[in-house]
Amino acid sequence: MKSRRTVAVASVLAVLFSILFLPVPAQSAPTGLRVSGTRIVEANGSAFVMRGASHAHVWYQGETGSFADIKALGANTVRVVLGSGQRWGPSTDVANVVSLCKQSRLICVLEAHDTTGYGEEGAAATLDQAVTYWISQKSALVGQEDYVVLNIGNEPFGNNAQVSATWASATSNAIQRLRTNGFNHLIMADAPMWGQDWGGIMRDNAATVFANDPDRNTVFSIHMYGVYDTAAEINAYFDAFRTAGLPLVVGEFGHNHSDGDPDEDTIMAQAQSRGLGYIGWSWSGNGGGVEYLDMVTAFDPSRLTSWGERIFNGANGIRATSREATIYGGGGDPDEQAPTTPGTPTASSVTATSATLNWGASTDDIGVTGYDVYRATGASGGTFTLVSTAGTNTYTASALTPETTYRFYVRARDAAGNVSGNSATATLTTQAGPVGGDCRVAYQTTNWGGSSGFTANVTITNTGTSAINGWTLAFAFPGGQRVTPPGWGATYTQAAGSANVTATNVDYNATLAPGGSTSIGFNGTYSGSNPAVTAFTLNGSACAAA
Incomplete structure (x- = not known):
């Protein structure tokens, strides 16, 4: 049973505050699963990329066969829903859960579900209460660092922006308290x-x-539902990390949701391309109107739903991309062989403003x-910078400057994070x-009446x-306004503290024929007054104001 999600339609005022943290103890040496740069690796240094499903154990404790069933469909990870006692449980069978994971040769991500939606859901637990629960289960967890990941609390804040703004301090304090109490897990x-x-x-x-984790051994989990219904939104979030x-990791996602239609194809393809883990929601037993998120019907692995077929057997799915952890004798890339250099x-x-690149594929x-x-x-001359992580041996560069020379090169990556040599440069x-x-x-x-929010509608005419083939509209807010992503008709960028905004075309409106136009827009916030923008450039050239 998946907890509800609500996507706020009103704009949220930015909350600016400073967070003071306690001094961080000296870094210890993590054991077992750990962070290495942007990757998760095992104790022997082999990369581990999560591919799995969530299982609602706290509500279906009798469905212990689900662990083996999830493994049989190719998963290398199971995310297990536990209760800390504030709303569900408490789950006191943690040692048995870990044993079931190990028997099925699965990495065990354990999460305390009671924290879901704190600040908006009145019954939700705090992260501090979740840590108290984990401490109560310490004897079942310490020594299992090769097999267990501690997911402190599921979706620990709701849409209350002022409460959610305490996420950083609450999460840092929770991690430090776990470390102080002897938890060296990922x-x-x-x-x-x-x-x-x-x-x-x-x-x-x-x-x-x-930085506030003494072990520097924390991985961040984004849940992708209706907010992530376009490739641009998904890639922008992945790019930021x-x-x-x-x-x-993508700690949860689905093929559909009450708040919109997530782009599961891009989530899975980009996770595979970038070497990111993903865990789908959920094996079986959903209720409350989201039964369509069941991967199998009635916990029966022979009755895969359309979502189950997609995530286990589809393109970039679990069966095709999962590799068993080496702690169980599974794959990885023990010889650390790098891919061949691309053509x-x-x-x-x-x-x-655009160009398409193709190169000879690498092998590994x-x-x-x-x-x-x-x-x-x-x-x-000039400095090369990373501009894309392409899933295949082709890439379309956009938002280029007219009459400008560019140089490109590519390198290949494998699932272990090994990289090839650089290709020869193309100009x-x-x-x-x-x-x-x-x-x-x-x-x-x-x-918006009685609010500090607004909606902007912008029409660009050639x-x-x-014809204009590919465009970027640039302007600066005169009154400190902020764009509230994602907007429509374009991909918007506004750096923190900056008045400058760029809006880059999406696929369907990249070309503007002579006399042609396109309409784009966004929601925004302001403080005090909301003066109009009067100066724009398109691909670096000034535009007349209508």
């Missing part, structure tokens, strides 16, 4: 806002929480999981773009004689 920290972090609280504070150099990229479909003993694409500006020059004055922008806003 710890998993769930995001706030019913796990979906639509306000970016975990994304923006994960580095601080990680990759850029920060922090470990991330030299070749460019095609070069426009003023355990299979290539993806390619890192690097780009620099200029025919010589291309983009075509001429629209000249100044070849665009017009209309900007209209509607303020007033030139040539």
Whole structure:
């Protein structure tokens, strides 16, 4: 039975505050499963990528056969729902649960479910109460670090922004209390806002929480449901953790939900491409209107639902991508063989703002999981930076500058995180773009009554004689306004503390024919007044105001 999720439709005022943490003890040496950069590795250094399902054990304690059934369908991980005693349980059979995981050769992610939606769900437990529960079960857990991950508390905050803003301090304190009490396990920290972090609280504070773990052994868990219904939103979240150099897993996701239609295909493909773990919700026993999230009917592994078929047997699914932990004698990449070097990229479909790259595929003993694409500006010199993690040996670069030379190279990665040598460099020059004055922008806003939120509708028109193939609209807010993602019709970027905003085309409106236009928009917040934006550029050229 999955707890509800509510996606807030009102805008949330940014909460600015400083968090003071207790001094962090000296770092100890983690044993068993641990973090290495952005990866999870086992004690022997082999990469471990979670592929599994959640099992609602606290509500179905008699379904002990589910552990073996989940394993039989290819999983290497099971996330086990336990109760800490505030709402369910307490689950006192933890030693037996760990034994069932080990008998089925599964890595055991144990989570305390009572924390779900704290601050919005009145009966929810605090993270501190969850830690008290884990301490009560210490004898069943210490010594199991090779097999057990401690997921402190499920979705520990709801959509109350002011409460969710305490996620960083509450999570840091919980981790430090576990460490002080002798837990050296890999710890998993769930995001706030019913796990979906639509306000970016975990994304923006994960580095601080990680630094406050004395063992530096925390992996962050995002739950992807209706908030993540586009590839752009999924990739942006994954990109943020990759850029920060922090470990991330998709701790829950589904193929459908009451708050929207998650893009499970992108979640699974990108997780596979990037070497990220994922755990689907859930094996069986869902109620409350989300029965469609059952992977099997009535705990019967022979009765896979459409969701079960998708996650176990579909593209980038569990059966095709899961590797058993080496602690059980499973796969990994013990010889650490790197993939072969990709072929030299070749460019095609070069426009003023985009180009498509293709290169010869790499090979590897355990299979290539993806390619890192690097780009620099200029025919010589310049610094290469990572711009994409492509799942296959093709990549379309967008938001390029007209009449500019770029250089690209790629490298391959495998499931163990080994990387190939760099390909030879490809150089291309983009075509001429629209000249100044070849665009017009209309900007209209509607303020929400009694609120500090607004909706902006923007219309971009190509007033030139040539088509615009790929575009980025740029502007600066004059009154300190903030865009509330995700918006529509474009991918929006606004750095923290900055007035500057960019809006980049999505697939369906990338081309603007002469005289053609597209309508985009977003929700935002403001304080005091909400002055209109009057100056815009499109691909670097100034536009007339409508």
